Every structure is written in C-alpha cells, then in structure tokens.
Amino acid sequence: MIYLDNQATTPCDPRVAAAMLPWFTEFFGNPHSAEHAMGRAAAEAVETARGELALLLGADPRTLVFTSGATEANNLAIKGAVRHARQMGDGRRRVVTVATEHPCVLEAVRDLGAEGFEPVVLPVERDGRLDPGRLQAALAVPTLLVSVMAVNNETGVIQDLAALAPIVRRAGALLHSDLAQAVGKVPLDVQALDLDLASVSGHKVYGPKGVGALFVRRRPRVRLQPLFSGGGQERGLRSGTLPTPLVVGLGEAARLARLEGGGEADRLRALRDRLLDRLLDLVPGIAVNGSLEHRVAGNLNLRFPDASALDVMAAVPELCLSTGSACSAAVVAPSHVLTAMGLDRDAVARSLRLAIGRFTSGAELDRAAVLLGRAATGAPGLRATA
Numbered sequence: 184m185i186y187l188d189n190q191a192t193t194p195c196d197p198r199v200a201a202a203m204l205p206w207f208t209e210f211f212g213n214p215h216s217a218e219h220a221m222g223r224a225a226a227e228a229v230e231t232a233r234g235e236l237a238l239l240l241g242a243d244p245r246t247l248v249f250t251s252g253a254t255e256a257n258n259l260a261i262k263g264a265v266r267h268a269r270q271m272g273d274g275r276r277r278v279v280t281v282a283t284e285h286p287c288v289l290e291a292v293r294d295l296g297a298e299g300f301e302p303v304v305l306p307v308e309r310d311g312r313l314d315p316g317r318l319q320a321a322l323a324v325p326t327l328l329v330s331v332m333a334v335n336n337e338t339g340v341i342q343d344l345a346a347l348a349p350i351v352r353r354a355g356a357l358l359h360s361d362l363a364q365a366v367g368k369v370p371l372d373v374q375a376l377d378l379d380l381a382s383v384s385g386h387k388v389y390g391p392k393g394v395g396a397l398f399v400r401r402r403p404r405v406r407l408q409p410l411f412s413g414g415g416q417e418r419g420l421r422s423g424t425l426p427t428p429l430v431v432g433l434g435e436a437a438r439l440a441r442l443e444g445g446g447e448a449d450r451l452r453a454l455r456d457r458l459l460d461r462l463l464d465l466v467p468g469i470a471v472n473g474s475l476e477h478r479v480a481g482n483l484n485l486r487f488p489d490a491s492a493l494d495v496m497a498a499v500p501e502l503c504l505s506t507g508s509a510c511s512a513a514v515v516a517p518s519h520v521l522t523a524m525g526l527d528r529d530a531v532a533r534s535l536r537l538a539i540g541r542f543t544s545g546a547e548l549d550r551a552a553v554l555l556g557r558a559a560t561g562a563p564g565l566r567a568t569a
Contacts, residue, residue: 185547186503189481189540190336190364195432196389196541202435203391206428214427215416225427232434236383236396239437240362241372248397248417249425249433253363254287255410256382256397257330259421260359261291263407264380265300265327270408277301277326279356281313282523283338288330288361289519300327309525311340311473315350322354329356333365337507337520337536338473339482341369348377357405363387363395367440368448368479373398379405385429389541390436394429397421447541452480454539458548459483465556472521472534483537486526490559492535498558502551507536 186194206228214229216222230244237244250256265278280292282304292302303321307313313331322329329351334341344360351358359380365371367388373381381398385391399405399420413422462469468488484507487495492506507518521531539548 184501184503185543185551187537187539187543187551188503188505189543190339190387190507190536190538191505192386192392193389193540194542195386195391196436196439198439199390199432199435203428203432206431210427212427214425214430215414228427229425229430232430232437235434235441236437239366239371239441240381240383240398241374242398243401246373246398246401248399248420249430250382250395250397250421251393252386252395253285253361253382253384254395255421256384256395257285257287257359257361258291259397259407259410260380260382260399261288261328261330262295263410263420264357264359264405265295266298266408267406268327269300271406273327275325275327277303277321277324278328278330279303279305279318279321279326280330281305281307281332281342283307283311283335283340283520284330284332285336285361285363286519288332292330307523310477311335311338311520311524312477313342313347315343315346318347319350319354322350322356326354326356328359330359330361332361332363333371334362334368334479335473335520336364337518338484338524339364339479339538340473341365341477341479343477344376344378352377364479367436367444368481370444373400383433385433385436388436388440391429391432394426394433396433448480451539451543454543454545454548455481455483457545458537458539458552461549461552462555465552466559469559472526473524481539481543484521485535485537486530487533487535487559489533491532493532495535495555495558499551499554502554505536505538506534 210224212221212225214225233244233247278292278300296302331342357379360378361382363384366383379400383396385394416422470486472484472486496504517531
C-alpha cells in the first residue's frame with residue numbers, strides 16, 4: 184500500500200510512539216494527583232509537552248489548553264468566546280467565518296444561529312483564498328469573532344492571515360484560526376500573527392489521535408465559557424483528566440516539527456513537484472485546484488480531464504487516496520470546499536486529493552504516478568458522468 188492521505192491523518196512517528204509508551208505502562212499516575220510522586224511526575228511530563236508545543240507556536244505555555252483534538256478546540260474557541268461575551272452584556276451578535284472551513288468550524292458557527300447570534304459565511308476566490316476587502320466589508324457590522332483557518336484541509340491553500348488579522352483587529356473582533364493543517368508545515372507564530380485563539384490537532388503532525396490544544400491569548404486576555412462542567416482542570420476551561428501519554432506524544436511531535444519542519448517542507452515540495460510533473464505528462468489536461476503558489480508543500484488537489492475520481496480510486500486499490508470530501512456519519516458528500524471555489528458538480532466529481540508526508544518516498548510517488556496515469560486515461564469504464 185502507498186499512503187497518500189496525510190491530510191486526513193498522519194502516521195504516528197516511531198519516535199513519538201516511543202516517547203509515549205512508558206506513560207501508558209510504567210509512569211501511569213494521574214497528572215492532577217499532586218499528593219504523590221507518580222502524579223507529580225505525570226504533571227511534569229504534561230508541562231514539558233506544553234512547553235514544547237509553545238515553542239513551536241511562538242506562544243507562552245500558560246496560553247495553551249489541552250483538548251481531545253482540533254474539533255473540540257474549535258468548538259471551545261468559537262462557542263466559548265461568543266457565549267462569554269454575551270454573558271458579559273456585549274450586544275454584538277455577528278460571527279464570521281469562511282465557506283471553505285472545516286465542517287466543525289462551519290457547524291459551530293451555524294449552531295450559534297439557534298442561540299440568537301448572526302452567522303456569516305464568506306465566499307472565497309477561485310484560488311481558494313479570502314479577499315481581504317470582502318472581510319472588511321463584512322466587519323462593517325459590529326462583529327464578535329472571525330474564524331479563518333490557516334491551511335485548508337482539502338486543497339492545502341494557505342490563507343493570508345498576516346493581511347487579514349489587522350482588518351479584524353481594527354474592527355474590534357476576536358480572531359480565531361484552525362491551525363490543524365498548518366502546524367509543522369509552515370512557520371507559525373501566534374503572537375506575530377496577532378491571533379486571539381488557535382486550534383491544534385496531534386494526529387495531523389505525526390502525533391497520536393485523541394489529543395489537541397487551544398491557544399487562548401493572555402494579553403489582552405481572551406475569556407471563554409467552558410463547554411462542559413467538571414473538575415476545573417486546564418485553568419477551568421477544559422475539565423477532565425488529561426491523557427498523559429497522548430499529551431507527551433503531542434509534545435514530542437511538536438519538538439520534532441520545530442527541529443525538522445523546514446527541511447521536511449523542502450523535501451516534500453520537491454517530491455510534490457516531481458509527482459505533478461509526471462502526472463502532467465501522463466494525463467494531458469490534468470489541472471490543480473486552488474493556488475499552487477500559496478499552498479503547503481505536501482498537497483496536490485487534482486482535477487482529471489475526463490475520469491471520475493471515485494472510479495480512479497477504485498482502479499488503484501493499492502493507493503490510499505481521498506476525494507477530500509466531507510465525511511459525516513459515513514456519508515460522503517460533494518466537496519463543499521471545491522464547490523465554494525466555483526467548481527461545478529462535474530468538476531468536483533473529477534477531483535482527487537493527494538497528500539504526501541514524512542514517510543513518503545520518491546519511489547512510491549513514481550509508482551503512484553504510473554498507476555494514476557493508467558487509471559485516468561486507459562482503463563475502461565472510467566469516464567466521468569454528468
């Protein structure tokens with residue numbers, strides 16, 4: 184099998200797995216049990232991991248709240264911030280996001296509509312990026328919060344947060360960004376980007392599934408209403424016993440990304456460009472969806488000239504690929520991201536996401552190019568239907 188779905192999830196780096204293992208078996212204390220040595224050891228490991236993640240993000244460790252993943256972090260950021268503002272008597276009700284966001288962000292914003300808030304979902308340009316002028320126009324109405332992801336999970340397109348943040352700041356709104364697909368792939372500094380809230384996921388950066396984090400700005404302080412009640416762990420923002428092994432794994436993944444991320448991006452970019460060149464030769468008329476210039480190194484979202492993406496995938500079972508479609512309750516729907524970028528239904532049906540990663544080899548990509556080329560151009564019954 185050749186794994187080319189690294190934006191869905193990454194394999195756990197063996198070094199990360201090795202760092203976690205003792206905390207499952209030997210050092211299993213509860214990190215919130217400060218009364219004894221094993222609990223204190225676990226607490227120290229948690230804080231070491233928090234420090235490693237802070238270094239990667241350019242954050243103060245005290246600003247990081249561990250969660251079960253980016254979905255929880257996104258919900259806590261968006262719902263927690265606007266609900267707290269309302270509780271404090273803030274009369275603003277507008278919450279702004281972008282049509283190409285991850286479903287958990289779109290649904291979190293839409294859920295707030297039932298609570299009396301005003302959800303606003305902005306369109307993107309053909310290249311997948313948000314026009315700063317469109318954001319500025321939306322913020323003419325007093326706004327509580329804006330949520331714009333750093334890197335898209337389907338196209339790999341990078342939003343220009345450095346240009347968008349000042350617009351949000353001048354409007355007096357909070358700025359949240361889903362960084363799940365950006366961490367370890369592009370340089371990040373949450374303070375330099377002037378973010379108020381930012382979400383992270385462990386399994387997108389060669390760490391374990393089931394752990395993530397939320398950056399919550401301290402100066403000026405951003406306040407949140409917790410999503411659920413409990414023992415008040417994580418500064419009262421996220422109750423529940425922290426899973427020490429998973430937190431340790433996230434910390435180790437962050438350390439590796441900080442030390443190796445730059446060189447890794449250069450290698451992935453070279454591999455991606457080599458793969459694209461091969462496919463352009465093998466499949467005349469193949470096209471890239473979204474900006475190729477403003478894109479993370481490992482992503483290719485491709486549109487075949489004739490073949491259905493699902494049929495191509497069926498013809499190459501040895502390749503692990505994705506259409507990039509949102510999947511909910513095991514029902515695959517047409518990509519809302521590509522639709523928002525102006526592609527019609529037929530073009531979306533001919534689109535496929537390839538995401539290479541840390542453990543992808545050049546030989547694997549050469550083999551994948553040949554297999555995809557044959558499937559898209561030569562196999563019978565592979566023509567797209569309107």
